[in-house]
Amino acid sequence: MAIGRKKHLAGSALAIAGAALLVGAVVAQPAAAVGLPHDSVAYFSAGTDLSGRKMPVDIGNTDCQTLPEPALSAVNFTASNIKVYYNHDCRTGLPDKPSDWYYGLGSLSWANFTYPALSYRVVP
Known part of the structure; x- marks a missing residue:
């Protein structure tokens, strides 16, 4: 045995x-x-897979923020969540198609977007 x-x-x-x-x-x-970052950071990128121009996210600002140029990817290595919108002024919906849709970029994650992101809001 x-x-x-x-x-x-x-x-x-x-x-x-x-x-x-x-x-x-x-x-x-x-x-x-x-090539994901290893520190507490959040930013949008003009290209896919976090390539191209990097546009930092002010995690302390919970107001609607318009991106300086459309973003095709983003990373969020913070404790906050980020609502990503495909329209200006944090309007929900797909481009030119009103609805209640937006992309939720969770804490400690990254994503490529189906449509270019135009605005965002930090959710603590």
């Missing part, structure tokens, strides 16, 4: 070690792929 138990424990240890390696590889890959 002791032999069977040793095989079971060894198999479990191998499974746990393999899972840890897999999780580590998956978590590390996106950061390396797009």
Whole structure:
């Protein structure tokens, strides 16, 4: 009976070690792929995958902010959430299609946008 138990424990240890390696590889890959920042920061980028001109977000300002140029991606490595709008003046909806739609960029995340982002609001 002791032999069977040793095989079971060894198999479990191998499974746990393999899972840890897999999780580590998956978590590390996106950061390396797009060059995500490692500090508390939030900004919009003119290009996809955080490329192009960077437009910083003032996390302390909860008023509607208009971006200086359309953004195709953003990163939010802060404790706040950011509502992203595809219209000026934080109007909801898709471009030229009124509705209640906006993009929620959560804390500690990044995204490429389907449509160019034109304005945003920080939600503490």
